[in-house]
Amino acid sequence: MSRQKNGISQKEVHCPHCGHAQWESRTALSTFCRQCQQYFSLVPKRKSELLSRTRPVRDRFVRCPFCGAGQYVYSAALSSGCIACGRGLNLLSYQVRGRAGERLKTLGDVEFHPHCEYRGPRVEARQVRISGWVDAEVRGSETVQFRKEGDVKGGVVAPDVEVCSQATASSAAIVTCALRIAGHLESDRIVALHSLEMVDGGSLRAGRILTGCIRMVGRASLRGKVEIRPLPQPPVVSLPALEEVARRIVPEEPLFGW
Structure with a gap:
């Protein structure tokens, strides 16, 4: 939500500590909550940070039936390749x-x-x-x-x-x-x-x-x-x-x- 006040574009922000809503300049990078007086940033999280939270993890251990080498694969993977012999692995x-x-x-x-x-x-x-x-x-x-x-x-x-x-x-x-x-x-x-x-x-x-x-x-x-x-x-x-x-x-x- 946004508004104009005294010719300045503003955006509504919410304190991550107490949830209090207040208006700040659209160009502001940080502020203090007017209710709990705690500091918080207004800069959106970088995409890399968001991706790091949702990035799949290689948490499933499998052993190649052809050469016996072990490796970790993504838990949701349907197929993979053996890191040792290169053969295809059906998951x-x-x-x-x-x-x-x-x-x-x-x-x-x-x-x-x-x-x-x-x-x-x-x-x-x-x-x-x-x-x-x-x-x-x-x-x-x-x-x-x-x-x-x-x-x-x-x-x-x-x-x-x-x-x-x-x-x-x-x-x-x-x-x-x-x-x-x-x-x-x-x-x-x-x-x-x-x-x-x-x-x-x-x-x-x-x-x-x-x-x-x-x-x-x-x-x-x-x-x-x-x-x-x-x-x-x-x-x-x-x-x-x-x-x-x-x-x-x-x-x-x-x-x-x-």
Whole structure:
């Protein structure tokens, strides 16, 4: 808002300290509030200062699946390039509903919704959430989570695997550092390098279970051939490292089938 007084163009300003409104010359650079007597500037903030507040930050860490180099990218980015090998990195997240079969290889997340059917190449993502039928191998660089009725015909590999409460899940094989079961899981073979946790009400039936530690709470149930012994821990928790350790400790069996 502006006005003319005694031939001088004026603008209305508001004190940033108490909110008091007063009129000042349009050319004024600063003033004192006539109510609280505090000084404040009338100079607009520089564009660079405004941009610095809204400038996106590289706060998401990703690891190149081709060369293994790590880097930070913008959290809202959909794609990027590896700073080491120059290969393109897919950062998209996918929602799978109905029937699908396209390749799902991303550094983002993949969610299989209830009653969906996926038949295609190996699924590779950061976090994979399963509530449908998946005829493929599944790899999660961070986690794989069974949420409702999840059926994976191939193997599952991730540092952390979880079967949520009231979920009914199955998988040909599971290789992980930590497996937590609050629902029901069936599998041919399981390798949990660090621990297997059975929550109250959770149940597991597997042909063979190899783990470093089992913790069972309340009415949890477990059926299968169980072997508990100290297992080697990978120096860096990654999918290739998990697979390599699992193959080394059970070389007599085709644990994965891939």
